Amino acid sequence: MSFAIVAEFPLGLYRGRVGEGQLDHVPSLSRLHSALTSAAGGGLRAEEDSNGLLQPRGIDGAAL
Secondary structure (H helix, E strand, O other), X not given: OOOOOOOOXXXXXXXXXXXXXXXXXXXXXXXXXXXXXXHHHXXXXXXXXXXXXXXXXXXXXXXX
């Protein structure tokens, strides 16, 4: 089974850094996963739990 992730950057380019300021030319899968998790848990699609904290919707959490 194969799949692909297509990422579009808001400014049209990726400017990541790793280590001690070295350029990261292509984002790693873990960096993309972190960005998706952050967007799901704090973005427009996030839900508020009983304590008033934001969390990903059930379907978004299952997808991630």
